Amino acid sequence: MSSLLKFSIKQKHREYRKKRKEKIFKGNIVHCTICHSEYREFGAFGHIKRKNAQCHNCGSLERHRLVWKYIQDKELINRPLKLLHFAPEKVFYDIFSESSQIDYFPCDLHPNIYDYKGKTSVSKADITQIPFEDDYFDFILCNHVLEHIPDDALAMSELFRVMKPNGMGIFQVPIDYDRGKTYEDFSITSEKGRLKAFGRRDHVRWYGQDYKERLANAGFEVTEDDYISSFTKEEQFKYGFDSTEKVYLCHKRPSEK
Structure with missing residues (x-):
């Protein structure tokens, strides 16, 4: 079977599942902040299933809808800018790659895993050795990567x-706010061990309340924004937000000379 035929079959299966879910969850109780689809409830998602988590149309999760709502409400990318995006989620890739005012740089250590069909290709980049010059980007999005x-x-x-000086970024990570300090143990190397210790097989730590401090130690001026509290419980359900998540907005202030 040719790869093109396999892709066509997979695409048809995805479209069938999508239409089926849209029929099952038909309604107008929840609203996706990204694609603006409405349903009676978002789908369950995750290793331990989270209710009201995934949009049936665009596939966005709680963190995606929150970040996009934040970016829109705060008008963070309403001007021409260079935007670096690590591990580019398709819901954001589709928006940024089509924007006429965004010079978009999506990247990942393993770019071959992205089969996006947009006009911007995903480049190879190691986040610990970013292949760009100093002071290059106006905005950086790094969502559940660190x-x-x-x-x-x-x-x-x-x-x-x-x-860039006066640039900004949003750097979201999973955080256990019951932990004062970030927990990491690099002697744990097995997938089973990491799943038990950090909640995911491919995670190497649980961030704690000191996450803001860790970002500040790198030089950022960090706003730990409890933006979610500006929404009622009903609105949080409507948009499918995680009520515990805060937004970490980082600025790079010009150095004093």
């Missing part, structure tokens, strides 16, 4: 290096 990186301090310093 928890995979053993040397996250080096990754944060690289993000700081390539960000």
Whole structure:
């Protein structure tokens, strides 16, 4: 069977599943902040299934809808800019790659895993050795990436290096707010061990309340924004937000001379 035929069959299966879900969850109780689809409820998602999590149309999760709502409400990308995007989620890739005012740089250590059909290709980049010059990007989006990186301090310093003075970025990670300090144990190397310790087979730490401090140590001015609290419980359900998630907005201020 040719690869083109396999792709066509997979595409038809995806479209069938999508239409079936849209029929089952038909309604107007929840609203996706990205694609603006409405349903009676979002789908369950995750290793431990989270209710009201995944949009049946665009596939966005809680963190995607929250970040996009935040970007829109705060008008963070309403001007021409260079945007670096690590591990580019398709829901954002589709928006950024089509924007006439965004010079878009999606990248990943393993770009071959992305089969996006947009006009912008995903480039190879190691977040601990970013292949761009200093002070290059106006905005950086790094959403649930740092928890995979053993040397996250080096990754944060690289993000700081390539960000322009007066630039900004949103760097989201899973955080256990019951932990004062980030928990990491690099003697745990098996997938089973990491799943038990960090909640995912490919995670190397659980961030704690000190995440803001870790970003600040890299040089960023960090706003730990409890943006979610500006929404009622009903609105949080409507948009499918995680009520515990905060937004980490990082700025690079010009150095004083």
